Amino acid sequence: MSSSATTAGTIASLFGDATLTEAERAIAEMRAGRPVILAEGGRLFLAASAEFADAERLAALDGLVGGALQLVLTPARLRALGRPEEARPMALPVSQLGSARVRALSAQDLAGAKGEGAKGETLGAELVEAHAAGAAALHLATLALMLPAVLVGPLAPAALTLPALTVRAEAITRYGEDRATRVEIVSRAPVPLLTARNCEFVVFRGGEGMREQVAVVVGTPDPARPVLVRLHSACLTGDLFGSLRCDCGDQLRTTVATMAQAGGGVLLYLDQEGRGNGIANKMRAYRLQSDGLDTYEADETLGFGLDARRFDFAAAMLRQLGFEHVVLMTNNPEKIAALSRAGLQVSGVERLYGRRGADNIRYLAAKRDRAGHFLDLEALDHHAPASCG
Ligand SMILES: Nc1nc2c(ncn2[C@@H]2O[C@H](COP(=O)(O)OP(=O)(O)OP(=O)(O)O)[C@@H](O)[C@H]2O)c(=O)[nH]1
């Protein structure tokens, strides 16, 4: 085809929405450890994940900014560091910190037993207002599944020729909303399971981070009636290895068996490891839990909020499969609310219990007490499956 035939329309069909493209490229850059240029309020800022902050990189970044290079932290992280009064992201001048402190303050170096280095860390410098792009840079880091701790500074004029991607802060802030419900089916096939021979795996691509999300259609659910549905966030440790720290493996297996017995259901296996924070951050949180924190305290100590997950793309998956009317298998009130907000009809909820034991009792109690999960811990003893978790 000649170049004259290339219209704006054909280009758009190849590159899609410019705002999404910008954000997705920036997520990939941040994940790879490369700094990006954030445009905010008519100004340009250099931003990088603090996870890569060794002395050499800090010096290199410092040479490219035309003002103070800052370590920007979330209110949750600042609370863990003894500054509960901050409601917005705040910053520390890197020039007063050095790489070891940057690593400690950004929660990469969590000292061993009892959480030293997590709580009671002294800041080592005065907190200052974060640069205008600070909040967007933090959001970008979490979209990239990195720790929520970033290095930000105004771009020096001489650094304009850097081989860095430029992205509008607004593209990052809007990304979740823009991407949320854009999912499409890429492949599907029957996969017989031990407890449910008649299953079809339907793979979707899209949503936040353009990940692959799997719907397992168990049996032959009837879209004309309320269909049993489970939104299951991935838990590598629990689902696959039978970790005793949580109840996920039991919940997953009970779901499939229950749906098979009921004649049909739809299990959405969602790529949301670590409540959306990623497996690396979940292991950081587990390390803190070994040192005595509960599941939410650990996430907050790392700088995260209570729960990063969104479920609107799950509603879009169900719709594409033709299911609008569901009975949800969950103890999590937010999953029910999210599907209802997305316009699905949730006409019933079935509680889903896994085993309770010494290793997960604190986790379950924290979900009940901090996130309002419907968990009757006494009842768990009666409902827990007898084998493999
Ligand atoms: N960040 C973080 N994630 C965790 C921790 N422990 C378990 N998870 C994750 O928590 C999520 C649990 O997912 P689900 O079982 O679908 O959801 P739920 O919110 O417990 O709700 P229901 O099981 O539906 O009642 C998974 O993504 C796990 O990987 C932890 O200590 N920190």
Ligand SMILES: [Zn+2]
């Ligand atoms: Zn789990």
